[in-house]
Amino acid sequence: MKYTGSCHCKAVQFEFESAPIYDALQCNCSICIRKNAIMSKECFGADRFRLLSGESFLKTYHFGDHDVHHYFCQQCGIYPFHDTLYQPGSYRINLGCVNNIEPRDLSITYFDGRNEL
Template sequence: MDLVKHTGGCHCGAVRFEVLSSPDLHVFHCNCSICQKKQNHHFIVPKNLFTLLKGSDNLTTYTFNTHVAKHTFCKTCGVQSFYTPRSNPDGYGVAPHCLDPGTVRSVTVETFCGEKWEESMQAHKSIRDMSKNTAESETT
């Protein structure tokens, strides 16, 4: 799988990042309590394919329940452009709508029933592997 370098950030520009991922994004639409309120859509990448370019001092984090998920957002504009998901604490959930235009070829959306998180995680065959860096790929 070829990877491309996507760049993105929050609304005000205080937080900027780059991520290596396929140009064809597999995006999750979750209905857990926080994702429902935020309309959180995200694709998952391994931590080593994500680089925070600027804004670490402008991020704040919200956690609840198990405190595994780290909901990071910009202190200035409030936008969550990425976070550490409970499903993949060894990776990042990146908001595709926070990417700069020009590098996404397609988006496939999969609904994830976060209201029944434990059951959904047990039934899902590949979500935990999405934050594993299983292949060396070229960047374009």
């Protein structure tokens, strides 16, 4: 199934292929709890994820050990996805940015990123 998504202002647009999405992931680390993002459980590599537009609008935020690249639109501030040093180019998607998905209706797994070593 092909999903499409964007930041709020639509400067950053992307698509990815996935089986139908019924579950999600939510983390309680200091940045995720503030973003309140509901993310894809799966990471999507270059074979299934494509940035359609807005690369020049994307900025990256790092904190702590700098192992996660949190991408956000510099125009509207929305976080559409991130990747990690451990899986560069393999993106976990902010499901709130995906068209035709209601993230709060999904089965959410909670990840204790606050206490994870």
